[in-house]
Amino acid sequence: MDQAELNTEQVLKRDIPWETYMTTKLISGTCLQLLRRYDNRPESYRAQLLDDDGPAYVRVFVSILRYIFKEDTVEYVLALIDEMLTANPKRARLFHDKSLANEDTYEPFLRLLWKGNWFIQEKSCKILGLIVSARPRSQNGIVANGEASNSKQKLISIDDVLKGLVEWLCAQLKNPSHPSRGVPTAINSLATLLKEPVVRSSFVQADGVKLLVPLISPASTQQSIQLLYETCLCVWLLSYYEPAIEYLATSRTLPRLIEVAKSSTKEKVVRVVVLTLKNLLSKGTLGAQMVDLQVPQVVQSLKAQAWSDEDLLEVLNQLEEGLKESIKKLSSFDKYKQEVLLGHLDWSPMHKDPIFWRENITHFEENDFQILRVLITILDTSSDPRALAVACFDLSQFIQHHPAGRIIVTDLKAKERVMKLMNHESAEVTKNALLCIQRLFLGAKYASFLQA
Numbered sequence: 001m002d003q004a005e006l007n008t009e010q011v012l013k014r015d016i017p018w019e020t021y022m023t024t025k026l027i028s029g030t031c032l033q034l035l036r037r038y039d040n041r042p043e044s045y046r047a048q049l050l051d052d053d054g055p056a057y058v059r060v061f062v063s064i065l066r067y068i069f070k071e072d073t074v075e076y077v078l079a080l081i082d083e084m085l086t087a088n089p090k091r092a093r094l095f096h097d098k099s100l101a102n103e104d105t106y107e108p109f110l111r112l113l114w115k116g117n118w119f120i121q122e123k124s125c126k127i128l129g130l131i132v133s134a135r136p137r138s139q140n141g142i143v144a145n146g147e148a149s150n151s152k153q154k155l156i157s158i159d160d161v162l163k164g165l166v167e168w169l170c171a172q173l174k175n176p177s178h179p180s181r182g183v184p185t186a187i188n189s190l191a192t193l194l195k196e197p198v199v200r201s202s203f204v205q206a207d208g209v210k211l212l213v214p215l216i217s218p219a220s221t222q223q224s225i226q227l228l229y230e231t232c233l234c235v236w237l238l239s240y241y242e243p244a245i246e247y248l249a250t251s252r253t254l255p256r257l258i259e260v261a262k263s264s265t266k267e268k269v270v271r272v273v274v275l276t277l278k279n280l281l282s283k284g285t286l287g288a289q290m291v292d293l294q295v296p297q298v299v300q301s302l303k304a305q306a307w308s309d310e311d312l313l314e315v316l317n318q319l320e321e322g323l324k325e326s327i328k329k330l331s332s333f334d335k336y337k338q339e340v341l342l343g344h345l346d347w348s349p350m351h352k353d354p355i356f357w358r359e360n361i362t363h364f365e366e367n368d369f370q371i372l373r374v375l376i377t378i379l380d381t382s383s384d385p386r387a388l389a390v391a392c393f394d395l396s397q398f399i400q401h402h403p404a405g406r407i408i409v410t411d412l413k414a415k416e417r418v419m420k421l422m423n424h425e426s427a428e429v430t431k432n433a434l435l436c437i438q439r440l441f442l443g444a445k446y447a448s449f450l451q452a
Helices: 018-023 029-038 043-067 071-087 089-096 107-115 118-133 158-174 182-193 197-205 209-215 222-238 242-250 253-263 267-280 286-292 295-303 310-329 332-342 354-381 385-401 405-411 414-423 427-451
Strands: none
Touching: 018 029, 029 043, 043 071, 043 089, 043 107, 071 089, 071 118, 089 118, 107 118, 107 158, 118 158, 118 182, 158 182, 158 197, 158 209, 182 197, 182 209, 182 222, 197 222, 197 242, 209 222, 209 242, 209 253, 222 242, 222 253, 222 267, 242 253, 242 267, 242 286, 253 267, 253 286, 253 295, 267 286, 267 295, 267 310, 286 295, 286 310, 286 332, 295 310, 332 354, 354 385, 354 405, 354 414, 385 405, 385 414, 385 427, 405 414, 405 427, 414 427
8 A cells, every 4th residue: 555645544554563572672571561552442441541640651662763674663653642632632851751861752753754754744743743742841941851951861952853844844835745635734844843942943044934835725625625734824923033024024924924815715814814914014024915915805895704703803803903004104105105016006195195206206316316227127027908008107107206317217227118108008008108208308498499
């Protein structure tokens, strides 16, 4: 059978030759006794054994994974642990019992992430995630297996465990071991682990944030909805971490989140997206970007829908208030600048407002005429007739209001780009391209007249 399609039930039907392992001294006599008591027993009976002597069984399982490398046996023991933790996730605490202080309970699972087939990798990832999350917290530092930081025994540190786990999760997002389960497994694990500051740091350092962005897109099937939800949950957790926010602000994350909010009918998906937007609203230029991406209108539309989740309605109200404050803080030129930098040009009131141009014309000189350069780039690259028309109009306004407008626009080689648009199929584009050219030539003729 394809190892990737194995499941726990199938694996647990195997008959493992424990006696042979004892004969070859791979397990001890005590280990054999414990296994005989536990193996092939009803769940209720196993539960009682774990209640009475859980740490001893953890020691047995970890020992087998450390010293026995036969694939069938490794799969079997992982299936036993998976079954044990699925029935009661709190049993993950058993791996941190004081009696196991000198046992490295992380190492076998971390090693198997890279060494095993998909069944082994998937189970190791799930188990390791549960064990890590269940570790005891210490004011003097968090260390492996709950042992004090002055332990004489050299154990793998929790930081190294988490970094190793993040490395494997990023590898799955780039090149999954299983075509349909690799990515969902990684995202599911990250949705839990990104609560850890060290995981956020490792994930950002590994350039993991960009691996999430393609997964933020409207979903149709139940499986893809769950994947979308958990991906958005990851982004929400990262929205509390400044180095991650820097990437989120300069990538396609924000437009993708907004598209998901507009199209999703699943409350849990919409809620986590709205919570993320609320977190990002006050960060850098993200508030201005949200205004330009019409998030206030999206919020209005979402509020008009019949949601049963009262928390969602409350968060929508908070986001709405935050957006209103953001709009108040933005100067008209800030809004204009964001509109140009995002390439989302439209006939918003400021474009045709003479007061806007008179009061802000010197701002166009900032960063070596950055805004003018972007407007000219839009003429070259945009396929949106509205954006082209507005860009031509804004150049004509700059020429009209700046004392050296014609010279500057000419020096930036805008004339050739505008002239190409005079034959555009859109009447709106040709009209504004003509206006721009007239203002350029008017200046040239006037200069010739003066020289004569």
